Amino acid sequence: QQQVRQSPQSLTVWEGETAILNCSYEDSTFDYFPWYRLFPGESPALLIAIRPVSNKKEDGRFTIFFNKREKKLSLHITDSQPGDSATYFCAASDGGSNAKLTFGKGTKLSVKS
Amino acid sequence: NAGVIQTPRHKVTGKGQEATLWCEPISGHSAVFWYRQTIVQGLEFLTYFRNQAPIDDSGMPKERFSAQMPNQSHSTLKIQSTQPQDSAVYLCASSLVNSGNTLYFGEGSRLIVV
Numbered sequence: 001q002q003q004v005r006q007s008p009q010s011l012t013v014w015e016g017e018t019a020i021l022n023c024s025y026e027d028s029t030f031d032y033f034p035w036y037r038l039f040p041g042e043s044p045a046l047l048i049a050i051r052p053v054s055n056k057k058e059d060g061r062f063t064i065f066f067n068k069r070e071k072k073l074s075l076h077i078t079d080s081q082p083g084d085s086a087t088y089f090c091a092a093s094d095g096g097s098n099a100k101l102t103f104g105k106g107t108k109l110s111v112k113s
Numbered sequence: 114n115a116g117v118i119q120t121p122r123h124k125v126t127g128k129g130q131e132a133t134l135w136c137e138p139i140s141g142h143s144a145v146f147w148y149r150q151t152i153v154q155g156l157e158f159l160t161y162f163r164n165q166a167p168i169d170d171s172g173m174p175k176e177r178f179s180a181q182m183p184n185q186s187h188s189t190l191k192i193q194s195t196q197p198q199d200s201a202v203y204l205c206a207s208s209l210v211n212s213g214n215t216l217y218f219g220e221g222s223r224l225i226v227v
Contacts (some may be wrong), residue, residue: 103158105154
């Protein structure tokens with residue numbers, strides 16, 4: 001049972017467009033939702049994160065939109081650049097002392113110039 | 114300040130042999146995680162230590178996989194009787210303990226079982 005689901009599996013956009021990456025989750029106890037980015041040949045690194053007290057988190061060209069009722073969130077990348085081409089993982093963890101992150105399968109983004 | 118260090122970076126092993134992977138977490142981080150990365154499954158959680166104690170091994174295949182953290186500066190993941198389906202990139206990550214803290218990943222150990 002996949003606790004965190006991502007779509008699409010792969011996405012291609014043109015330079016300057018907005019890329020929208022989707023994520024949904026099952027467990028209502030999840031209260032922390034980071035996105036990690038993985039460039040080829042490197043290791044995953046934290047990009048941006050949100051907690052359910054907010055329905056939006058913005059950091060430069062990257063914005064998370066969060067819908068607690070529907071258990072969905074999305075990552076919007078505005079003015080996409082070829083350097084944004086990477087695999088993006090949505091993750092979730094619950095509160096308390098369990099810091100384990102459950103990851104989705106990732107969305108591979110390609111930005112064409 | 115060194116990040117998470119994993120060795121070996123690449124390992125090719127024959128089917129049925131044993132593979133041991135090592136991880137040195139960031140100094141001061143008390144949580145250590147092991148994940149397996151494949152194209153099909155993405156990042157799969159394997160196991161997690163907090164202050165060297167095993168907390169959650171729910172992702173570990175029970176029969177052939179084991180993990181230890183004998184001291185605060187290193188953890189090992191051992192795979193016995195390796196199978197081709199064990200081929201993957203094994204990622205170690207460390208963090209401070211509390212929920213919401215960033216995981217810092219190593220560069221991974223790519224295991225190929227032939």
